[in-house]
Amino acid sequence: MLGNFEFCNPTKIFFGKGAVENLRYELKYYGKNVMLVYGGGSIKKNGIYDKVVEILRDCGKNITEDGGVMPNPTSDKLAEGAKIARENEIDLILAVGGGSVCDYSKAVSVSAYCGEDPWEKYYERMEDVTNPIIPVGCVLTMVGTGSEMNGGAVITNHHKKLKVGHVFGYNVFPRFSVLDPEYTFTLPVYQMKAGCYDIMSHILEQYFSGEDDNTSDYIAEGLMKSLINSSRAAVRNPRDYEARSNIMWTASLALNTLIAMGKTTDWMVHMLGQAVGAYTDATHGMTLAAVSMAYYKKILPCGRARFARFARNVWGVQDSGDEMQTALAGLAEMEKWMKEIGLVMSLKELGVKDDMIEGIADATFILDGGYKVLTRDEVIEILRLSM
Numbered sequence: 248m249l250g251n252f253e254f255c256n257p258t259k260i261f262f263g264k265g266a267v268e269n270l271r272y273e274l275k276y277y278g279k280n281v282m283l284v285y286g287g288g289s290i291k292k293n294g295i296y297d298k299v300v301e302i303l304r305d306c307g308k309n310i311t312e313d314g315g316v317m318p319n320p321t322s323d324k325l326a327e328g329a330k331i332a333r334e335n336e337i338d339l340i341l342a343v344g345g346g347s348v349c350d351y352s353k354a355v356s357v358s359a360y361c362g363e364d365p366w367e368k369y370y371e372r373m374e375d376v377t378n379p380i381i382p383v384g385c386v387l388t389m390v391g392t393g394s395e396m397n398g399g400a401v402i403t404n405h406h407k408k409l410k411v412g413h414v415f416g417y418n419v420f421p422r423f424s425v426l427d428p429e430y431t432f433t434l435p436v437y438q439m440k441a442g443c444y445d446i447m448s449h450i451l452e453q454y455f456s457g458e459d460d461n462t463s464d465y466i467a468e469g470l471m472k473s474l475i476n477s478s479r480a481a482v483r484n485p486r487d488y489e490a491r492s493n494i495m496w497t498a499s500l501a502l503n504t505l506i507a508m509g510k511t512t513d514w515m516v517h518m519l520g521q522a523v524g525a526y527t528d529a530t531h532g533m534t535l536a537a538v539s540m541a542y543y544k545k546i547l548p549c550g551r552a553r554f555a556r557f558a559r560n561v562w563g564v565q566d567s568g569d570e571m572q573t574a575l576a577g578l579a580e581m582e583k584w585m586k587e588i589g590l591v592m593s594l595k596e597l598g599v600k601d602d603m604i605e606g607i608a609d610a611t612f613i614l615d616g617g618y619k620v621l622t623r624d625e626v627i628e629i630l631r632l633s634m
Contacts, residue, residue, distance in 0.1 A: 249461045249509035256503050258396045259423040262496065266427045267298060267386060273423050274306045277382065278338025281308045282331065284352045286316045286344045290388060293433045299343055299386060311335045313355075316344065319528050320351035322366045322404040329358040329365065332381055342385045342421075345438075346392025346445075346531075349385050353419055354400040356381040370402055370411040376419065385424040389434050390495045391442025391532055393449060393502025395424035403525055408610055410525035412517070426499070428492040436485055440589050441532030443478040443494060447471065448516055448535040449501040455543070456511045456617050458552055463506045468560045470497050470506070475561075475584060482588045513617030516542055519629065522610040529597035536590040537597060540582055541632035545625065547574055550618035554578065594633045604630050 261269040274281075281303055290296040303310055313328050332340065332355055342352035358365035360378040368374050385395045394400075398415035431439070454467045474497050480490035500506070519542060520534035527534075547554050551574045558564035558577020567573050582592075591597060599607070608626045621629070 249459065249463070252508045254504065254508050255417050256396065256420065256505070257417055257422070258420050258503070260396070260426060260499070261423065262426045263492075264427060264429055266425045267295075267302070269423075269425065270299070270302045270384075270386075271306060273384070274303070274308065274339075276422075277384075279307065279309050280311065280336055280338045282311045282313055282335065282337040282340045282355075282381075284313045284316060284328070284340060284342045284344070284348055284355070286314070286318075286348050288314065289433065290343055293430075295343060295386070295388060295430060299341070303341075311337065316348045316351045317528075318347050318530065319403040319410065319524055320347050320354070320401075322370075322402055322406070325351065325354050325358055325365060325402055328355040329361070332356075332359040337381055340381050340383045342383060343388065345387070345389030345442075346394040349383075349387070349392065349394035349421070350400040350402070352383045352385070353394070353398065353415065353421070354402055354413075356383050357400075357415060357419060366402070366404060369413045369415075370404070370409075373413060376415060380418055383419075383421045385421045386430075387424060387426050387495070388430045389438060389442060390431055390498040391445035393446075393498050395421060395426065396499045396503040399502070401521065403528075405525075408525050408606065410521040410610075411612075412521065424499075426495055428488055428495050431491055431495065432486050436482075436589075438530065439481060439485060440478075441530045441536075442498070443474065443481070443532070443588060444536045444585065444590050445532035446474055446494070446498045446501050448520075448532070448539065449498075450474075450506065451539075451543075452514045452516060453507045453510070453512045454557070455546070455550060455553060456513045458550075459510065461509055463508055463510055466500075467506045468557075470501055471561050473497055478584075478588050511616045514614050515617055515621065518612045518614060519626070522607045522612075523594060523597065523599060525610050526603050526607055527598045533591040533597060534594075536585060537592060537594045538629060538633045540578065540585075540592070541629045543578055545621075545629055546617060546619045547571075547578065553618075594630065599630075599634065601634070604634075
């Protein structure tokens with residue numbers, strides 16, 4: 248049975264070639280002081296920075312830059328960005344980059360006027376925002392996280408060896424996001440592949456829970472089939488506009504809260520992957536890929552009906568009459584696809600050492616929304632099997 252829910256997504260999307268020109272009309276709704284947030288500087292090499300700055304200047308905005316956002320934004324960087332935003336009385340934070348830049352910008356938006364340590368308030372105590380929030384807009388250059396259309400913000404604290412996500416409310420969602428698939432063409436192929444699995448993992452986290460026959464799961468199956476097809480095409484030709492545009496929109500739909508409506512969700516693969524990331528700073532999507540097969544094989548007996556449905560409806564596996572056999576065949580097909588598109592399948596490839604396993608297990612938050620609540624020993628078992 249589909250449970251009761253409230254759905255709201257206030258993010259306005261500008262999608263397609265040349266979509267950045269919509270900034271000229273959207274910026275009129277915000278004050279003069281804009282904080283331009285970006286990562287390591289690739290946008291300065293590919294021309295996106297120059298285009299965005301041109302539009303901001305044409306619109307009469309005062310630009311304060313905050314560059315150097317790392318792939319796993321840190322609590323130290325967050326404190327720095329919050330100070331910049333507060334001291335410059337920023338009216339709009341414009342994130343130009345991938346999911347890490349978008350996550351960081353949302354974290355800055357709630358931290359600038361927090362009045363206490365934002366890490367402690369939002370990432371340890373998981374409290375709601377009670378202070379003024381600076382609006383955020385995004386110009387997306389890498390797809391995968393879905394951060395352009397949700398309230399999530401993941402921050403890493405190197406001092407405590409923790410990587411934690413806080414899902415904020417509708418008031419923290421980006422006010423608007425610009426999605427031009429051509430902006431993703433300059434992305435390294437490794438990052439594109441990692442983004443594809445991040446998208447798949449987001450869908451699976453919401454799909455592998457519950458046994459009801461509900462609309463959310465049918466949507467999820469369609470999104471997964473689209474992603475599988477488009478990822479194969481994009482690996483063959485990274486400049487395939489149709490494939491890249493389908494991947495980009497699938498990423499947004501995968502985590503804009505739509506397919507979570509009316510059901511429970513899992514998120515243990517993300518808890519495992521984020522704990523690995525806290526120790527290694529490895530690319531997020533690849534940490535998810537490295538732990539997924541061991542995790543899903545572990546929980547499959549507790550959710551075999553859904554895994555068998557996954558095999559039939561997503562991978563086209565013929566029903567053998569043996570639910571467990573069908574379910575395992577579906578996972579085997581997923582593993583073949585993962586290898587086909589070039590994902591990392593082992594934690595060793597990401598720099599994990601045997602002596603890190605127990606620490607990673609301690610940094611893994613245990614959730615109860617999936618088919619099985621893991622013990623610490625089971626977390627260690629999954630990590631070791633993922634080596």
